[in-house]
Amino acid sequence: MSCRGKPAMRSLTLAALAGLMVLSGCKASAPAGKDAAAAGTSSLAAAITTAGDLSTVSAGLKSTGLASVFDGNASYTVLAPTDAAFKALGDKAGMLTADGNRAALAAVLRDHIVPGTLTPADIKKALEVSKGDPVKMRTVGNGEVTFTKAGNAITVSGPDGTSAKFAGDAVTARNGVAIPIDAVLKKL
């Protein structure tokens, strides 16, 4: 008896059989689909580290301890401000990344993290389905981020009105994705 299989079964009896599979200690393994294969084997933490223009985010994830979250099993999406985005903050960037302000940096980064794997293609599709209405996604921080589309450009906004545009190719990993954005989504 295999643990694998489609979840949609056509009868209650088969559903009961599935229950017995779990009770017998058989655990479902993650299916190895084309998406999983395309995502590779790197953790999201490692993938962000090797991304060229996300070194500030990478360092911030490490200094705050958040990087360990992306080494695990759970999937997350990081809307990752580029190094240029942090540089644009001027002196505030230095303050934010100072050792004494790691809690503040963690709060900022947290507002950029969405549960699950949310690819740019997923966002585009959702915006198509919504016929132009904004698409909201919950973060693991304070509230939601809102995606809108103008022409081919996708803008993401934070709860406080800050906004950013996608800035480069997404970084994929086995447990999530990082989407570079050109601004920090939180007022400082």
Added chain:
Amino acid sequence: MRRLLTGIAIAALTVSTAYAKPGGGGGGHGNGSEAHGNGGGPGNGGDHGNGGDAHGNDGGMAMGGPGGGPGNDHRGGGNDRGPPTDRGQGNERHGDRAVAPALDPGRADFRGNGNGNRHDEARVVRDLAPGPVRSAAIAERVVWTDFDRRGAGQGCPPGLAKKNNGCMPPGLARQQNDWRAEPDWWGLRGLSDLGGYRYYDGNMVRLGSDGRIAGYYPLLGGALAAGNPWPDYYPATPLPAYYQSYYGLGDDYRYADGAIYRLDPQSQAIQSIAALLTGDRFSVGQPLPEGYGAYNVPYSYRDRYADNPDATYRYSDGYVYQVDPTSQLIVAAIRLLT
């Protein structure tokens, strides 16, 4: 064989039915769409012993509203604190479709990971789909806001109390309010009002009338960072075995402000941050919460849970939720076993 399996299915649904009964011992106060439990509910928690093999010896899921009634949801062994257990076996049917395979039918043991008072235990909700019994779906989840209600700790933050400054850091009273003193900026889940609070050394701290720190709220990445001692004010927070497995929590872990931390078993210092959570509440039979407008299922499960005309899927805090595209109601909560 078919007859046997049908019998099993009926037996499983009988268990579900027992959970769905409103009030009464062992049934909590399920209202057909949602049944709450916190391990201390009146007259239950220990009355599920007839729930079949899914119940085991921990009395089934403690259900019911807040209360101090005794349940037998304490699990024996060492210093394990009996958490509300989550049991049951459910089959989810939506039309002719069942999504049972990913729903672990029972075995969601809650393992205490420390000692403390019952009010710190997880409150678990077992979702039951409305309508006919045969449509019942069961999943467990933790009501994280119950943990968040602990609010701020009293007295000095760990570490600072050991410093010989009488818990009066110099200059703190003169600290000007800035972005770090705005509650919305931090988005703290256990503090909605930061009036009188200041940022200090990885905590939000509240000054008493004598100028000493009278309370503190430890911050992720600040006081709650690897290597720092875990604040005693925030005791063990037992979670279902599924969460322990999915997030790789090990035996010692704690929850605070939307994050789960692994602790060093010996020193009880923070080892690492294990998970960040939305804390959103999902209930089978209820609408999807706001903020899930786009497909976000993890890569590894996209083949299995792809949006289609009959079902859409969204992920949050370790579960994939199946949603009816027409009604936009949640029809199943699906565990992602690995």
